[in-house]
Amino acid sequence: MFSLLEIVLLACSALFLLLRVLPYFLSYRRLFGGAAALMLISAIYPRQGNGIGDFLFGSAVSGLRLPRELFGVLWWILGAWLFKTLLDLVLSRTFFPDNDEPHARRLFADLASGLIYILAFVGILGVVFKEPVSAFLATSGVVAIVLGLALQSTLGDVFSGLAINIERPFGAGDWITLSGQASGEVMQVNWRATRLRTVTHELVVIPNSVASKAIVSNHSRPKGPHRCVLHLKVDIAVAPTRVIKTLIVAATGSTYISAGTLPSAYAREILDSLVSYELVFAIDHFALSVEAISSMLGRIADTFRDNSIHIGPPPMDIRLVQGGNPNVATNGRPVSSSASQEGIQKIPQVDAHSLS
Numbered sequence: 001m002f003s004l005l006e007i008v009l010l011a012c013s014a015l016f017l018l019l020r021v022l023p024y025f026l027s028y029r030r031l032f033g034g035a036a037a038l039m040l041i042s043a044i045y046p047r048q049g050n051g052i053g054d055f056l057f058g059s060a061v062s063g064l065r066l067p068r069e070l071f072g073v074l075w076w077i078l079g080a081w082l083f084k085t086l087l088d089l090v091l092s093r094t095f096f097p098d099n100d101e102p103h104a105r106r107l108f109a110d111l112a113s114g115l116i117y118i119l120a121f122v123g124i125l126g127v128v129f130k131e132p133v134s135a136f137l138a139t140s141g142v143v144a145i146v147l148g149l150a151l152q153s154t155l156g157d158v159f160s161g162l163a164i165n166i167e168r169p170f171g172a173g174d175w176i177t178l179s180g181q182a183s184g185e186v187m188q189v190n191w192r193a194t195r196l197r198t199v200t201h202e203l204v205v206i207p208n209s210v211a212s213k214a215i216v217s218n219h220s221r222p223k224g225p226h227r228c229v230l231h232l233k234v235d236i237a238v239a240p241t242r243v244i245k246t247l248i249v250a251a252t253g254s255t256y257i258s259a260g261t262l263p264s265a266y267a268r269e270i271l272d273s274l275v276s277y278e279l280v281f282a283i284d285h286f287a288l289s290v291e292a293i294s295s296m297l298g299r300i301a302d303t304f305r306d307n308s309i310h311i312g313p314p315p316m317d318i319r320l321v322q323g324g325n326p327n328v329a330t331n332g333r334p335v336s337s338s339a340s341q342e343g344i345q346k347i348p349q350v351d352a353h354s355l356s
Contacts, residue, residue, distance in 0.1 A: 006052070009043035012036075031089070034082045041075045072128035080120035084113045110191070111162070153209070157192045160208035164189055170218050175286040179215040181206055185287070199290060225258035225282035228289055230296060233274040235314045240267045240275055243309065247279050250303035256292035258282040274313060 016036035020029050046057045046068065057068045088109045126133040170176045170186055176196070177183040182204040184196035194211045196204040219226060234243050244265040251263035263281035270276075279300070283292045304311055 006043045009039045013039035013043065031082070031085055034078060034085070038075065038078050038082055041071055041078070045071060045075070069128050073124055076120045076124045076128070080116045084109070084116050087112050087116075154192065157208040160212040161189060161191055161194075163212055164194070164208060169216055170221075174218055174220040176219065177217040178206065178211060179217075181210065181214055199287075219286035225261055225284060226286045226289065227280055227282050228293055228296070230279040230293065230300070231268075231276065232279075232300070232311055233271065233276050234312075235310060236270065236273050236275050237314070238275075238309055240277075242307075243267075243275070243277055246303055246307050246309060247277065247300065250299045251279060251281050251296060254281070254292070254296055254299060256281075256283050256288060256295055258284050 013036045016032045016039065019025050020032035020036065025032060044052055044056055057071075091109060122133055125131045164170075172186050172188060174186045175184070176186060182196055182198065184198035184202075184204060187195040187197050187203070189195075189208070193205045193207050196206065198204060244267065247265035248263055251257065251265075257263065261282040263279060265280070266278045268276040268278050279296070281292075281296065283289060301311070
């Protein structure tokens with residue numbers, strides 16, 4: 001009654017049903033159930049030498065005459081669903097093992113699902129209903145060309161999203177900065193756009209085609225502490241060793257410094273009467289950079305004030321002379337300005353951009 005092929009298919013169906021009821025495979029019950037149903041339909045579908053199939057689908061004289069087309073459609077749809085489920089499982093176990101980027105996995109799974117179901121639809125037309133597939137493919141090609149021209153920008157975003165998820169320069173949870181665009185934490189990379197959440201908790205939507213062409217700085221990779229850099233200028237009259245020591249003392253006591261790291265300071269260059277310095281310190285995460293830099297600036301200002309170190313150019317004396325010749329030197333130095341009354345003022349010249 002059954003050939004060897006039908007016996008193997010029925011045995012596989014029984015095996016999948018057994019695996020479905022085992023507690024160890026509880027999370028795969030739907031997968032095993034679908035596989036068992038697919039094997040069962042394949043076993044009973046009428047073919048040469050399959051007596052049970054001939055009886056059920058009416059090839060025999062006294063058969064039940066079940067609708068063969070219905071079972072054929074069911075076989076193709078069930079097979080497409082089973083293949084899609086397996087692909088989704090493979091993606092979650094290989095390319096996205098930690099499930100930390102569900103949106104990226106969903107992007108590939110949706111694209112593969114669409115392709116799988118299109119192939120299943122073509123198979124139903126050609127195999128089950130015996131319709132000519134060539135005419136359908138020709139019509140689909142024309143429709144695809146029209147849609148491609150109409151949705152050119154959208155398709156560009158779609159393929160850019162695929163390229164981003166293949167190369168993976170950034171992913172969900174990373175803090176990135178796009179040159180000339182925006183900076184924030186990546187919330188999602190979907191079909192059309194990349195969504196960022198800024199430090200002010202605003203949602204920024206960037207088309208994938210724009211994100212793929214931009215220069216991206218990923219502040220979350222490589223893993224580990226994030227380094228912050230501060231620049232300031234101090235009068236050349238102050239010894240650089242003293243300034244560097246004061247900077248390290250100011251930074252060492254900060255609670256934002258990452259454990260196991262030490263701050264460092266350097267003299268970078270001489271600018272006329274000033275020396276440019278650089279302070280480098282590490283924090284645990286880029287998201288803390290705004291608070292850490294603000295706290296560090298306050299500590300530096302307080303420590304420099306306690307050690308009588310002035311940030312920026314030193315104060316200049318400007319003498320205001322009432323009457324007389326303003327070009328007459330006071331203490332041997334010419335006076336370059338005048339006012340309505342005599343007096344002396346000290347005006348500090350501070351570089352507003354000395355701290356960054």
